[in-house]
Amino acid sequence: MELSEIRKEIDAIDAQLLPLFIRRMDCAKKVAEVKRRDGTPVFNLEREQEILNRIAAQAGEYGGAARIVYNTIMSESRALQHTLLGAGSRLRTRIAAAPEAPRRTAAIACLGGKGSYSHDVVSQLYPQAVPSFFSRFGDIFRCVEQGEADLAVIPVENSSAGSVSEVYGLLMQYCFSIIAAKTLGVHHCLANRTGKFEDIRCVRSKDIALMQCSQRLAALQVPLSDSSSTSAAAELAARDAGVAAVCSESAAKAHGLHILERDIQNTDNNATRFVVISKELCIPRTAEKISLCFNVPHTTGSLNAVLSRFAAAGMNLTKIESRPIAGKTFEYDFYLDFTGNVHDPKVLELLCSLEDELPRFHFLGNYCECK
Amino acid sequence: MELSEIRKEIDAIDAQLLPLFIRRMDCAKKVAEVKRRDGTPVFNLEREQEILNRIAAQAGEYGGAARIVYNTIMSESRALQHTLLGAGSRLRTRIAAAPEAPRRTAAIACLGGKGSYSHDVVSQLYPQAVPSFFSRFGDIFRCVEQGEADLAVIPVENSSAGSVSEVYGLLMQYCFSIIAAKTLGVHHCLANRTGKFEDIRCVRSKDIALMQCSQRLAALQVPLSDSSSTSAAAELAARDAGVAAVCSESAAKAHGLHILERDIQNTDNNATRFVVISKELCIPRTAEKISLCFNVPHTTGSLNAVLSRFAAAGMNLTKIESRPIAGKTFEYDFYLDFTGNVHDPKVLELLCSLEDELPRFHFLGNYCECK
Incomplete structure (x- = not known):
């Protein structure tokens, strides 16, 4: 058998599969209408788990795969229902009322x-x-x-x-x-009071800054010593000619030090x-980044279902981080950044449906990454 | 229309949809056979993107949803092919050769x-x-x-x-x-040389430790001062009766200090x-946690596709974190922890297929969380 023949078979399967998926989404629309009429909540964990278990059992050796595909399908149905039911009205109002810039920046x-x-x-x-x-x-x-x-x-x-x-x-x-x-x-500098390398008896800085410059500092062959911050190190250097500080150019200038060498960090990637x-939500017209914090119900694949919604809306994540919630085993907060602007209807719909759906959901802002 | 009627319709759709999915997975098996024979690689980005674009266009208003559902289906096909082609033989060998415990722990x-x-x-x-x-x-x-x-x-x-x-x-x-x-x-202690509160003129510790105890320390009404570490603060306190240190019980004991108060941190959740x-990979028989680092191809939904594989295998993530890769905009390393043991065939298969599939994949270990 050739690859091209199997691919024809796959394409034929897809030609039947897709219309079924579309009909299933149409059903989700009808469900939304009934739920609006009766005031029933969108998410029904029991019904979803029941379907997933049945599907997984019927799929035999493909049980795990079928479960996750259905998880994705149901997550998309839910998203559609939330949107049709006008989810997230509180968030919608807050965003609509946000000015473009802060009133005072003094x-x-x-x-x-x-x-x-x-x-x-x-x-x-x-x-x-x-x-x-x-x-x-x-x-x-x-x-x-x-x-x-x-x-x-x-x-x-x-x-x-x-x-x-x-x-x-x-x-x-x-x-x-x-x-x-x-x-x-x-960009760390090496700086001291005299501007002469031969005066250096000791280098001081915040531990992490010393670590970031370890290669250059090793070559100096003088003792290193921690201080509470890079600017505190600059202050010490201003008082003692034998001390050189690892600090920013601004800190060196602020404390009247001479810069002996610039960019002494090991890599330029820090x-x-x-x-x-x-205090007040402001959303610049050109905002391009959105930050969120949320947690998800504790079931296998629940994070995955949320992330698939971002993917479905064509959003690119730029950051994801989980943090254990104090005192709760296996429950996590997620911090998420993605590119987008809330004035894009797809973005607003996604946020509004997630606000209604997730147990804890915080929209932290939509802003620019300044150059 | 009633909810029960729509649900019947959904169940009827699922009854047609699932067999198609199963046939599609059977096709993936046949593709694997051909690829084994011809030595073709499993992943074909061009063919996948072509299918996704066609499906999204055909699905009309459900385009985004259809794309992500198909992304999941194709990711599962790929996983199946990797498994059938005996993926990850290098990792398999390394894991099989790993002893249960380190030879020396002196x-x-x-x-x-x-x-x-x-x-x-x-x-x-x-x-x-x-x-x-x-x-x-x-x-x-x-x-x-x-x-x-x-x-x-x-x-x-x-x-x-x-x-x-x-x-x-x-x-x-x-x-x-x-x-x-x-x-x-x-568990931070407040400790000094004399064991008397009235001798405290100043409290010293690492900045983060002072921050973690800010509430109790504010009530003392004495100046706080940073030191490079909690054990360095204990050392300072041992030399100066006016200095109290915020440090561990062990550090207080190691430096001959008296503990004035235990558990002075603001919350017990830190x-x-x-x-x-x-240097050598060791895997205890009771290992329960797996750590990975990887990155994913830079396409929308690619992280999601990888995470769906963990969900399909029934694995629970306990941590996820993205980190920008130096010098590459929009490319990230992901750190992932999940519960599992590599001697479970499903876990081993998942790891082996990901090792073959992802551009960078590091298995960092399978170990116990010690009590």
């Missing part, structure tokens, strides 16, 4: 100190703003909540460690939104992602 | 210092071992590579920040395996996960 809370990487981001995105510095996320959120700051800039993710789940937790607790994001490449958070 | 490299949380894990899992301490992951891997340590214990994930991607990178670079894991709840790594 006072900005940020993590770290003068010359920190967060400070750099503030200067680039809001050059006119006055930053106030904090060392704890909780204090930053309180400050924005009380209106002492209009916005805040915080690091949420870097390429050597994952997302800061504390930030996601606080976003949900305070119902704040992400209104912009910026990824900053890590980057930290910062987000701008706001 | 010398163990670990992150941090005496009394660190990593040290606690070493003491609990390998009470007879002599730990050697390192401050950088790279040094630990080198030490194991050169045979100076039999195993190493390193933290890879905590509940307030994600996975340490550096560790995953090193595991792949060195071809090491994870042979055990242990999650340690964070935990750090440690893994034991080995």
